Amino acid sequence: MPRSFSRPGRLVHSILEWMNEQYSVRAFLHLLQEGLFVLPDQAPSIVRISTLLREADIGWNPARYQQQLNQLVRKYEYKISSTSKLQRRKDWEGKWRDLLWLKDWFIELFRKLPAIDSIIHEKEMLKSIYFIVENYATTISTIDQSAKETILNHLDKLTPYAVEALNRYDMFEKVSDLLNSIRIHKSAPKPGHLHIDSYQRGTYYNRSHVFIVGADNQSFPGMPSEDPLLLDEERQNLNSNLKRMKEKGEENQYTMLQLLALTDGPVSISYCSFNVHENRPVQPSYLFLQCYRAVTENTLADFKELKNLSSPSIPEDTFDDKDYWLSFLNQQEGYRLEDQVKHEYRNVMYGSQADKARRMEQFTEYDGRVNIDVSEYDPRRNPNRTLTAGKLEKLASCSYAYFLEEILQVKPVEEYTYDSFAWLDAPTRGTLLHSIFETFYQRLYKNRQKPSFLLHQQELHTLAHQLIDEQKVVQPPPNERVFQRETEDIIQACDIFLKEEEEFSQTNDALYFEYSFGVGEAEPAEIKLPSNEKILISGKIDRVDQSTDGSFHIIDYKTGSTYNYKDYESFKGGRQLQHFIYALAIEQHLKLEQGAVKESSYFFPTSEGKGRRFSRKQDAALRKNGLDILEKLIDVIKSGQFSMTDNPNDCHFCQLNSVCRRSFYDADTLEAKQMDPAQEGVRKFKGVRNYD
Known part of the structure; x- marks a missing residue:
C-alpha cells in the first residue's frame, strides 16, 4: 500500500509541508490536530498548545518561535504579578x-x-525526517508500525548517498519523490490472505478468485493527457515508433483484457x-458496462440501465464497528436508535432541532431571533456600550x-498563513x-x-523603506x-499618494492625523438620534483637513479595491456609514457648528485604486437619511x-x-x-436597505 495509508506516512507528508512553509504554525497545528504527532507525556494538551x-x-520561521514565545512568557509573568484574583x-x-x-521543546526540536535557506543539504533533511518519525510518529495499528519501520529503513538506505545541496524548491521536489515511492506492508501472496495489487501486475498471478475494484470512469482506463515536455505531435515527428500519451488508455484496456x-x-x-468526500455521484467505466453486457448477455445494455442496479450503502456482513452501527439503519426500528443517540448526545438533538427550524419559513431563534437584554446591548440604554462605524456597517x-x-462573541481564528508568493495580507498592508502616510x-x-x-519624493521613499524594514522584522x-x-508596490502607492496630495493641498490644509475619540483616554463622541436619544461612538479618523x-x-x-x-451611492444600503458618522463625531468632539x-x-x-476619491457631501438631506439609518439599526438590536x-x-x-451557513x-x-x-427588527433591517 502507499505510505499515505498509514499515520507515519501521512506524518512524512505533513513534515515536508511544515518545512516548506518555513515551519509555519498553521502547518504544525494541522499535523498535531490530525493525530499524527505524539508529544511527550508532560506536554500541554493539543487545545492548549x-x-x-x-x-x-508567530506565523513562521524558527527564530520567531523563540522570540514570540519569550514575549508571551513575559506578558503572562506581568499578568501574574499584577492580579490579586486567585x-x-x-x-x-x-x-x-x-x-x-x-x-x-521547540528550541530542542x-x-x-x-x-x-536558499540552499538545503539533502542529508540534513533526511536525518531530520528520520528523527521526527522515530520519536514522534503515531502508531496505532500494525499497518502504522509496519509503515514506521519501512520508512525508517528506507531513510537509512538513502542517507549515506545523500550528498546534494539544492535550492529549496528542487530539494522538496526530490525528497518528496524519494519518499512517495515507499510502499508499506509489502509481501508475496500468502495462502488464506487477500492479495492486493495493481491490475497491471495481475497477469503475473493465477488466482482462483479475482476482485476488480474502482472501475469508475475516472480511474479506468485513465484520462488521456499530453506530456508537457514532449507533445504527441512532436513525438511523431521525431520517430513514429515513439509511444503517444493518448494511447495510454488503450494500453490499459489491453492489459485489463489480458488479466x-x-x-x-x-x-x-x-x-x-x-x-x-466531494459529495457527488460517480459514473461507471466502459469496462464495467461491457462486463455487465457479457454477464446479462444483453449487448444493447447502456449506462442508463446500470443506474437501476442496486447500490447498497450498508454492507451485508459486519467487519468492524462502523458496519455494526450502519446495520441498524436497515432495521425498521431505526427510530429507537435515533432516540437513544439523541438522549446520550444532546448536541445531536439540538442540531436536529436547529436543522428543522431552519427549514421553516418562520423567523426563529435558530435564524437570529433572540430575547435580548436591552439594558446590556442597546447602546441607548447602556452608556458603557460604545459603537464604531465598522460595527454599524457590519450590522447594516x-x-x-x-x-x-x-x-455571541464568536471570533474567527486569526493566524498567519504562509504563502510562498505573498508577504503582507490586505489588512497588514493597509x-x-x-x-x-500619517508619519x-x-x-x-x-x-x-x-x-x-519634487521636494518630498525621496523623503517619502526613505520613510517607507524604514517602516517596511520594521515590518519585515x-x-x-x-x-x-x-x-x-x-x-515596489508600496513605493508606487507612495508616489500616487504624493502626486494626488500635492494637487489636493492647494485648497486644503491638513489639521489632524489619526484623530481618535473613544480610544484610550479620549472621550467617545455623542450622536443624537431622531428620537432625541444618544449613542456613543469610538473611532479613529485618518485625516481632518480644512x-x-x-x-x-x-x-x-x-x-x-474601488x-x-x-459616486452616486452615499450609503449603499447602510454598508457605507463611516463618512457620515465621522462627520457628526468630529463636529461634536471639536465642538464645531x-x-x-x-x-x-x-x-x-x-496602483489598484489609481488615486481615486469618492466624495460624500454632508448636506442636510444626507444627514437626515443617515440618522434615520442609525435609528433603525439600533432598533434592530433592541428587537433581538x-x-x-x-x-x-x-x-x-x-x-x-462556516458558522452562518447561509x-x-x-x-x-x-x-x-x-x-x-410580524418581526419588527426584520422590517427595520429591510428599511435600511432602501437608502442608496
Missing part, C-alpha cells in the same frame, strides 16, 4: 508553565531540523457509486454577522500604508510644509523576491431580531461563513424568513 501558539502571533492567577500560572515547556483472459475462476468487478450589511460577533504628513505639518512631489517575508515585489472656505473635510485612506464604491464638515471622502492612493443579509455578495469576504438555506425559505411582517 493551539491556543498559545496562535496567541503568540483563580485568574492560577489560570495564568498554568499557561505560563505550559509556555515555558513549549518554548524549551529546531536543533534537529534543517534551516530552510480477464488469463483468469480461470470467477471475477467480481465493482466501483464506488458515490464520492462522499448582515445583522446576523453582527449578532455572532457582538452578542495598516503599513496608513502609518507611512509623512506629521513631519510636513511640523515643518509647516505642503506636499510636493515583525513578519518575515517568504523570500527576497516577494519582498522586493511588494516593496478647506480655504473654512469648512472641514474628512479623509479616509482605502488601500483595497469595486464597492460609486453643525454642518462645519461639508464633505467626507474615501481616498484610494494605490438579527436576520441574515439579503445579498449573497455580502458573504464573499465574511469570515463567519448558503445551506433554500432560497425561497430564506426570503420568506426575511419578509416576515
Whole structure:
C-alpha cells in the first residue's frame, strides 16, 4: 500500500509541508490536530498548545518561535504579578508553565531540523525526517508500525548517498519523490490472505478468485493527457515508433483484457457509486458496462440501465464497528436508535432541532431571533456600550454577522498563513500604508510644509523603506523576491499618494492625523438620534483637513479595491456609514457648528485604486437619511431580531461563513424568513436597505 495509508506516512507528508512553509504554525497545528504527532507525556494538551501558539502571533520561521514565545512568557509573568484574583492567577500560572515547556521543546526540536535557506543539504533533511518519525510518529495499528519501520529503513538506505545541496524548491521536489515511492506492508501472496495489487501486475498471478475494484470512469482506463515536455505531435515527428500519451488508455484496456483472459475462476468487478468526500455521484467505466453486457448477455445494455442496479450503502456482513452501527439503519426500528443517540448526545438533538427550524419559513431563534437584554446591548440604554462605524456597517450589511460577533462573541481564528508568493495580507498592508502616510504628513505639518512631489519624493521613499524594514522584522517575508515585489508596490502607492496630495493641498490644509475619540483616554463622541436619544461612538479618523472656505473635510485612506464604491451611492444600503458618522463625531468632539464638515471622502492612493476619491457631501438631506439609518439599526438590536443579509455578495469576504451557513438555506425559505411582517427588527433591517 502507499505510505499515505498509514499515520507515519501521512506524518512524512505533513513534515515536508511544515518545512516548506518555513515551519509555519498553521502547518504544525494541522499535523498535531490530525493525530499524527505524539508529544511527550508532560506536554500541554493539543487545545492548549493551539491556543498559545496562535496567541503568540508567530506565523513562521524558527527564530520567531523563540522570540514570540519569550514575549508571551513575559506578558503572562506581568499578568501574574499584577492580579490579586486567585483563580485568574492560577489560570495564568498554568499557561505560563505550559509556555515555558513549549518554548524549551521547540528550541530542542529546531536543533534537529534543517534551516530552510536558499540552499538545503539533502542529508540534513533526511536525518531530520528520520528523527521526527522515530520519536514522534503515531502508531496505532500494525499497518502504522509496519509503515514506521519501512520508512525508517528506507531513510537509512538513502542517507549515506545523500550528498546534494539544492535550492529549496528542487530539494522538496526530490525528497518528496524519494519518499512517495515507499510502499508499506509489502509481501508475496500468502495462502488464506487477500492479495492486493495493481491490475497491471495481475497477469503475473493465477488466482482462483479475482476482485476488480474502482472501475469508475475516472480511474479506468485513465484520462488521456499530453506530456508537457514532449507533445504527441512532436513525438511523431521525431520517430513514429515513439509511444503517444493518448494511447495510454488503450494500453490499459489491453492489459485489463489480458488479466480477464488469463483468469480461470470467477471475477467480481465493482466501483464506488458515490464520492462522499466531494459529495457527488460517480459514473461507471466502459469496462464495467461491457462486463455487465457479457454477464446479462444483453449487448444493447447502456449506462442508463446500470443506474437501476442496486447500490447498497450498508454492507451485508459486519467487519468492524462502523458496519455494526450502519446495520441498524436497515432495521425498521431505526427510530429507537435515533432516540437513544439523541438522549446520550444532546448536541445531536439540538442540531436536529436547529436543522428543522431552519427549514421553516418562520423567523426563529435558530435564524437570529433572540430575547435580548436591552439594558446590556442597546447602546441607548447602556452608556458603557460604545459603537464604531465598522460595527454599524457590519450590522447594516448582515445583522446576523453582527449578532455572532457582538452578542455571541464568536471570533474567527486569526493566524498567519504562509504563502510562498505573498508577504503582507490586505489588512497588514493597509495598516503599513496608513502609518507611512500619517508619519509623512506629521513631519510636513511640523515643518509647516505642503506636499510636493519634487521636494518630498525621496523623503517619502526613505520613510517607507524604514517602516517596511520594521515590518519585515515583525513578519518575515517568504523570500527576497516577494519582498522586493511588494516593496515596489508600496513605493508606487507612495508616489500616487504624493502626486494626488500635492494637487489636493492647494485648497486644503491638513489639521489632524489619526484623530481618535473613544480610544484610550479620549472621550467617545455623542450622536443624537431622531428620537432625541444618544449613542456613543469610538473611532479613529485618518485625516481632518480644512478647506480655504473654512469648512472641514474628512479623509479616509482605502488601500483595497474601488469595486464597492460609486459616486452616486452615499450609503449603499447602510454598508457605507463611516463618512457620515465621522462627520457628526468630529463636529461634536471639536465642538464645531453643525454642518462645519461639508464633505467626507474615501481616498484610494494605490496602483489598484489609481488615486481615486469618492466624495460624500454632508448636506442636510444626507444627514437626515443617515440618522434615520442609525435609528433603525439600533432598533434592530433592541428587537433581538438579527436576520441574515439579503445579498449573497455580502458573504464573499465574511469570515463567519462556516458558522452562518447561509448558503445551506433554500432560497425561497430564506426570503420568506426575511419578509416576515410580524418581526419588527426584520422590517427595520429591510428599511435600511432602501437608502442608496
